[in-house]
Amino acid sequence: MSTNPCADQLLIALAPPRRIAAISHYSQEADESSIPLDVARRYRGIAGTAEEVIALKPDLVLASSFTPNDTLAAYRRLGLKVLLLDSPTTIAASREQIRTVAAALGERVAGDALIARIDGAVAAAAPKGAARPSALLFISGNLASGGPTLLGEMLGRAGFGDSGRAFGLTQSTPLSVERLLAHPPQVILDPDPGSRTASLRREILGKAGYRVVEARFPRALINCGGPTIADAMTRLAAIRAKVVR
Structure with a gap:
């Protein structure tokens, strides 16, 4: 058990x-x-x-x-x-x-x-080109992931730059939209893009003139490593393929 x-x-x-x-x-x-x-x-x-x-x-x-x-x-x-x-x-x-x-x-x-x-x-998620769009992964609400974590490694293996490092994130840390405006990523990964927090973040970034791609990254792919890694890498590869054309 x-x-x-x-x-x-x-x-x-x-x-x-x-x-x-x-x-x-x-x-x-x-x-x-x-x-x-x-x-x-x-x-x-x-x-x-x-x-x-x-x-x-x-x-x-x-x-x-x-x-x-x-x-x-x-x-x-x-x-x-x-x-x-x-x-x-x-x-x-x-x-x-x-x-x-x-x-x-x-x-x-x-x-x-x-x-x-x-x-x-x-291996299948390894990027085919040199482009590495910056990505920031939110775990829930305004809690963002960054630094030398399993999620960070998976982002890198899938061909993304870890935008969390621009904010000095070394683990899961609250990140306000005000701080986000200083270094907006090219891609935001969020388990719940329809949440109030995500909607507010989207509105503020849009009014500031930033065009940030949003993609859903299910919470089930965030919680653990192990078997989840395969599904997470497949999802990240699919997101990158839509961003980098």
Whole structure:
């Protein structure tokens, strides 16, 4: 079983359904999930409390490195095998995490197949020309991503310049539209272009005379690495193809 959304998508990608005792309930909520909701809702959802996990007696618990120490201690006191997963900040680190989880599950073939799918999507998204339109990715509202992150690497691999660096962003940081006017990107990626914040940003940039291409980049492609990387790279390549003609 798994107890957080990023572990959930790894477990579902690598293990056959009959082996999955439960996933976190977060993956059954639209804003948190990196898995199609109809898929996530096929499985039992849990909050990840020690009582829930222990009652199901899993052979392996995929937990986050942010799991409370008391909860981890309870798992281990009862002899449960626990694999702690961090949040990879590079594609290479995501590959290694997939190998680790696949080995722990005894599903190395599935792990190799997933890595091959990711590598294929990264290669297919490599830009054909030299143009690198500057892009800024908003995670939600005015929260922007920038710097040496997994999302930043994916933008670069897909042929975009990371506009977040112009604002000194090193992680997910609130970015006001006033600051945005100082260095407007050529492309804005947003999980919800129809939101009030996005509409206001669009209006202000337009009145200032800036022509910025907006593209939807679903929240499900932002939350995690792992299997999500393949879909994210495919989406980024499609966006760049429309911007660079």
